[in-house]
Amino acid sequence: MQNNNEAFELQLSEVEMLQSMYANPGEFVLDDPTSLEQIQAVLAGHVSLENLYTRIGFTVKIAVENDSKSISVEFVCQLPHEYPFVKPQIFTRAPSLCKDRHKLMRDDLNKELDDQAEGEICVGVLVEWLRERLYAELQYLSSHASENSLSSSNKSPKQESRDTLTRLWIYSHHIYSKIKRKDIQDWGQELNLRGFSMPGKPGVICAEGVTCDVDEFWYRIRRMNWKKICIKEQEVIPFPTDTQGSDKTSLFKFDPFFELVLDARGGKGREYHMDLGQFSTFLQEHDSGHVFSLFFGVSGKPADDGD
Structure with a gap:
């Protein structure tokens, strides 16, 4: 139970951090708004772990822009009760990216997750990694558009x-x-x-x-x-x-x-x-x-x- 309490405390602190970083409407959305209250009740001893039927899940909308271009991705995350002592479950939705580019980004994100140490909160790190990747993606799209305008002899x-x-x-x-x-x-x-x-x-x-x-x-x-x-x-x-x-x-x-x-x-x-x-x-x-x-x-x- 002590390990579960430690995990829940770390989860709540990370969610609080993400909520403060993504405070604009629609940027951070909990799957179940009562999940935080239920976990707080477990920590207070008012609810047993066996009667906890929900876990923290949320979506972070990450948007970046450069000059007249913008791009956004939805980072979807589910935290097992044992997180951060086990890996979180994550995936992304990126309607503004082509299928191949999204697959490359998703594969790299999963590799980044694999590199994270168990026992340490890592969702915030992954979100910031994804934001940096989106800036690089904007650069790629701008470069790709410029190159498409060149003659085939220059390619x-x-x-x-x-x-x-x-x-x-x-x-x-x-x-x-x-x-x-x-x-x-x-x-x-x-x-x-x-x-x-x-x-x-x-x-x-x-x-x-x-x-x-x-x-x-x-x-x-x-x-x-x-x-x-x-x-x-x-x-x-x-x-x-x-x-x-x-x-x-x-x-x-x-x-x-x-x-x-x-x-x-x-x-x-x-x-x-x-x-x-x-x-x-x-x-x-x-x-x-x-x-x-x-x-x-x-x-x-x-x-x-x-x-």
Whole structure:
């Protein structure tokens, strides 16, 4: 009974927090308005747990907007009596999203839930994760609409020349997702690129290879959901002609594509960043020392990070 009382107290405190955060009409709606009173009665000893026939369930409407565009999702949650010592039951409704985009969001949300520690309240964390994801979704939709207006010739990176090497330095607000990390590494290896992906906050990606293959890599990367991602530097170098008898591999600075993991430094929540001193040394060893100030500035803090 003691564990149940602890669980109920945590549930009530989290619901109170969510109600204060989503206080506008229609933003937070309980499935059964009496559920909180019934659980309070159990805690007070007026009702036995065996006679508790309801549990807390609610819907949070999360809406974000950017310029003239807006998007919303309904986060539906049921709390088992044992929550947070067991996982909550969640799903989403997103009529403003296409079916495929909603499925991607739902799958990522469930993975985020799996990563939460049992015994700690997590619904508020999931709601905030979903809000951040919606902002990224707005960015994706805006980018997708712009790209659809381009001519088909601008959409085909494979048409680019194979006579040049491109070295691309990419900045991301962060790279935490295990799925993103795996896809980035798999694509780099599939396209026979050299370079690396460094996870954490910020995320850094360097890809070097035949220009059309690097373009294909960037074509895939930028279609993933990001809070922020941009190219910091792009180098294009002509390959020597076969008649010159030169070794093309001498133009590369890095080994075949890999994930660069250094000593991690923790931050708030799940945030972390790699040891910047080690990263600076790594760049210098690969004739790329100038990139450190490009990404981090002389202070060692992320450059152009607006967060």
